[in-house]
Amino acid sequence: MSANTVYVLNGPNLNLLGMREPEIYGTETLDDVAGMLEDRGRELGLEIDMRQSNHEGHLIDWMHEAQAEGAKAILINPGAYTHTSIALLDAAKSIKIPVIEVHLSDPEKREDFRHISYIGMAAVKTVKGLGTRSYLVALEHVATL
Numbered sequence: 001m002s003a004n005t006v007y008v009l010n011g012p013n014l015n016l017l018g019m020r021e022p023e024i025y026g027t028e029t030l031d032d033v034a035g036m037l038e039d040r041g042r043e044l045g046l047e048i049d050m051r052q053s054n055h056e057g058h059l060i061d062w063m064h065e066a067q068a069e070g071a072k073a074i075l076i077n078p079g080a081y082t083h084t085s086i087a088l089l090d091a092a093k094s095i096k097i098p099v100i101e102v103h104l105s106d107p108e109k110r111e112d113f114r115h116i117s118y119i120g121m122a123a124v125k126t127v128k129g130l131g132t133r134s135y136l137v138a139l140e141h142v143a144t145l
């Protein structure tokens with residue numbers, strides 16, 4: 001852990017990335033994403049701490065931990081909690097480090113119930129609709145902070 005650590009938090013069902021609805025989310029796995037981010041992070045001088053949980057409270061605890069540990073930023077793909085979790089929004093508002101929202105798909109081009117993003121109300125930036133490249137573009141943004 002250093003001041004250049006970026007927490008990359010992934011919410012429910014993203015452990016199944018690669019086999020989960022590949023027509024929407026693609027065939028790369030979360031391990032592939034971690035590898036891509038670590039490679040690019042090395043070039044940018046950023047250390048990647050990649051995590052995934054299907055439990056809302058874990059994501060909140062990790063946001064608090066990122067703050068306590070003095071991380072540089074949080075990239076978060078909260079999965080479906082994006083559209084339901086005021087608790088995640090409050091967590092993002094409770095910490096000082098920048099939160100960047102990431103999505104593989106573009107939720108606004110999908111079902112109506114995906115059009116609201118609570119975390120987006122506190123995020124300094126949202127990157128979406130670029131598949132796994134959304135994560136890389138978000139990391140490039142961290143490097144500018």
Ligand code: DQA
Pocket residue numbers: 012013077078079080081082102103104105106107114
């Ligand atoms: C997602 C979009 C959400 O609507 C969905 O619930 C997910 C994945 C994305 O990365 O495109 O689980 O966050």
